[in-house]
Amino acid sequence: MNICVVALGKIGLPLAVQFADKGHKVIGADVNEKVVELVNAGTEPFPGEHDLDVKLKKAVDAGLLTATTDTAAAVAQSEAVVVVVPLFVDAEGTPDFGWMDAATRAIAQGLKPGTLVSYETTLPVGTTRTRWAPMLEEGSGLTAGEDFHLVFSPERVLTGRVFADLRRYPKLVGGIDEASGARGVAFYEQVLDFDERTDLPRPNGVWDLGTAEASELAKLAETTYRDVNIGLANQFARFADKNDIDVKKVIEACNSQPYSHIHQPGIAVGGHCIPIYPRMYLWNDPEATVVRSAREANAAMPEYAVDLLAAAYGDLKGAAVLVLGAAYRGGVKETAFSGVFPTVEALKARGAVPYVSDPMYTDEELAAHGLTPHQGETVTAAILQADHAEYRELAASDLPDVKVLVDGRRTTDPARWEGVRRVVIGG
Known part of the structure; x- marks a missing residue:
């Protein structure tokens, strides 16, 4: 599978490396040219993430992970797009969607039929359906839920131990429709591994919560x-x-x-x-x-x-x-x-x-x-x-x-x- 990860920060880059470690071909897109340069050299751009240096170099050397500043082009080559662009809020909690809007518009430019788009950045309830879906549709000319799949699947990891947390915690998914949710579940089952746990109400793995809003x-x-x-x-x-x-x-x-x-x-x-x-x-x-x-x-x-x-x-x-x-x-x-x-x-x-x-x-x-x-x-x-x-x-x-x-x-x-x-x- 060809996957695009948008934003190679402290969550996005480990995710890209995780996907590559499972054998998928990953293109990381980031607006920071220095980050792109370091990733393409197999060098971690920030310290402190356990095992990232080794796994990153391995993925780059194997030709499974590359980075670019051209988000639209990376999306055009991908079957799945995972978005981890930061969302900022002010002291009152009012979101500033600036960076995410810009990234979403770039994704829309490269979006093609059949693609899965998954937002992992934490969002106010309703954002995936009422903000991202219309924006992606407007920029691509495609219809969400018919021409492409759209889900929200929150990251649930702590920096410093991302790879361990990806295994430990269930992956939550919620789609804008039933087909999107099913596609999201299938995607994450292919790119993640899970530890066996007996303290959960149902088996560890990917959990479909039914709607993007629930997720x-x-x-x-x-x-x-x-x-x-x-x-x-x-x-x-x-x-x-x-x-x-x-x-x-x-x-x-x-x-x-x-x-x-x-x-x-x-x-x-x-x-x-x-x-x-x-x-x-x-x-x-x-x-x-x-x-x-x-x-x-x-x-x-x-x-x-x-x-x-x-x-x-x-x-x-x-x-x-x-x-x-x-x-x-x-x-x-x-x-x-x-x-x-x-x-x-x-x-x-x-x-x-x-x-x-x-x-x-x-x-x-x-x-x-x-x-x-x-x-x-x-x-x-x-x-x-x-x-x-x-x-x-x-x-x-x-x-x-x-x-x-x-x-x-x-x-x-x-x-x-x-x-x-x-x-x-x-x-």
Whole structure:
């Protein structure tokens, strides 16, 4: 099968490599000429994705994966098109479809009868049917559901472990009609492998949800659930702080009962997914008060962490504070909606002088994000923002002038911080 993957980012490129690894011929289309050049050379354009470097080189050397900036031409050569173009939203959750509109118009130019088009980018409910179908029809002169098949099939993976997650989780598909759904199922059964699992209501594999709208909602719902769950955990943690209770022990006790699945509290919820998709859901359903409250609770946590620091340290005016971790989560070189930014702003609002360090970033990279890199300046307080594995070994001797450490992720070892007031969220 000839397949086109549109957008070779942190999800799209591993998908293209996965398809090629199954023996299909894949053309990756991307507007970034540098990315296209690196992919054609068999070189991963971004670090941190397990096995991508080896699998990419193997696919390119075998002639099964090439890249181009000409999306229309790539689509014209393909029987299936998978779209993973980013969708941005503003602070209120209003989608900016600019990049996806441009990609869809380019796809339409190369679309031919019999092609399957699958959107994997997370979307507001109804987008596949009411936006992409008319746009593809207008640009191609073809009719969706008759001349070509159209489905929504959300990505459900985490960067850093994409290949493992593709095997582990069921692939969800929903078509604009029954034939499109069946074609989507058949396609993904040919390009993916699945682990055997006994904890699912039906066998692992490709699940047809019946409609594109159901598939769109499934992705928003599963991500919004995580945000709401974390928001609840953060509320418990703040109550525990006021009442001298260790919320970690409480959560462990609750989760010993099979109907309780409370997540862990923390300084921030970052990344491309959890902070964004609940806002996208609210765009569909503005009366969802539970979702809105949870989003507000989680967005307030960086400020709360600085409150904890001020309570333990005293007046922060003029204090040099080191924020440990620019990434939104440990082990991933990505700052999308990272808690580092609101944490730094909250420190500045208190008159503190914030510095940032991160084992995955150079000083130049931190500065490019508008952050002040720590270059050996004396700091008297610290806030751990990202749970990098390196911070488990961090000790008071590494920051000898620090008087107070707020560990926003419960990552540091208390035994290594004797003599320093170590504060964690939730007691």
